[in-house]
Amino acid sequence: MIPQWIRKSLVACVAVLTFGTVIPTLPTHDLDKQNDKQNIQKPRSTVAVRDFESRPLSEEPNRDDTQxxxxxxxxxxxxxxxxxxxxxxxxxxxxxxxxxxxxxxxxxxxxxxxxxxxxxxxxxxxxxxxxxxxxxxxxxxxxxxxxxxxxxxxxxxxxxxxxxxxxxxxxxxxxxxxxxxxxxxxxxxxxxxxxxxxxxxxxxxxx
Structure with a gap:
């Protein structure tokens, strides 16, 4: 089992490395609302970082502490x-x-x-x-x-x-x-x- 501090460190490191490159997928109902308003904007890089940090552990990088x-x-x-x-x-x-x-x-x-x-x-x-x-x-x-x-x-x-x-x-x-x-x-x-x-x-x- 990976210690909590290692998991946190991995998340922080990958969040920095993927800054501006990870594009979160918007829920369908949110996208529909934006289409209705004709105001779809590109996600900002800060959103990508927050999206990554909020993911469940199962979606974190497939890299355990032995590596x-x-x-x-x-x-x-x-x-x-x-x-x-x-x-x-x-x-x-x-x-x-x-x-x-x-x-x-x-x-x-x-x-x-x-x-x-x-x-x-x-x-x-x-x-x-x-x-x-x-x-x-x-x-x-x-x-x-x-x-x-x-x-x-x-x-x-x-x-x-x-x-x-x-x-x-x-x-x-x-x-x-x-x-x-x-x-x-x-x-x-x-x-x-x-x-x-x-x-x-x-x-x-x-x-």
Whole structure:
């Protein structure tokens, strides 16, 4: 069975490759209405992409994950992890924190975490990469967890994307983004970026 993130990556890739070339078939009743109005127009390429993305899985490209190279698997999972990290980060930050830090998080922090995903993928074979998945339960309150990457087959965690609240003496509040990796037994804090919040205590995470 093809992991969900591989299916999503294949759809995204083929949608880009077929941009402007896939022409969806309009239902008969819609075509009749257009004929009545004498206003038939050529479908735009954006419609073709949406049509492809909305197809059931049975209509997706006939290509299973065993045909993907190791690099394609790494790239595909990295894209999936990036999208999930952005989504789950926004959920964790909530409506009060997100407007202030989400842009820096998406543009400067998530890409570095994606590099960590690729680095650990390079250390393993294709079979292992196919078993990767991400958690979907960011920590609320004062918890650090944004998202973890783990191996579905073994249940072992591989990477941890965290954010810590720092309040140095006589200073304001900061958000320290970092990750932990199984490559060093999760012993080190791999610093990504610290974002200044302000003098006042930030609200708790709102997941």
């Amino acid at each position: 993907l190279s190791k690099q394609e698997l790494i790239d595909g999972f990295s894209i999936y992890a990036v999208n999930e990290a952005k989504k789950q980060g926004a959920e964790k930050f909530g409506t009060r924190i997100a407007p202030k830090i989400n842009k820096q998080y998406s543009e400067q922090i998530v890409p570095i975490f994606a590099q960590a995903v690729k680095e650990i993928g390079d250390m393993h074979n294709s079979l292992w990469i196919r078993q990767l998945e991400v958690t979907h339960d960011p920590a609320s309150g004062l918890g650090e967890r944004i998202m973890h990457v783990y191996n579905k087959q073994t249940g072992k965690e591989v990477l941890k994307l965290h954010v810590r609240r720092d309040h140095p003496p006589l200073d304001g509040y900061y958000f320290n983004f970092h990750y932990h990796t199984a490559l060093d037994g999760f012993q080190k804090h791999h610093e990504i970026k610290t974002i200044y919040w302000g003098k006042n205590m930030p609200p708790k995470w709102q997941v």
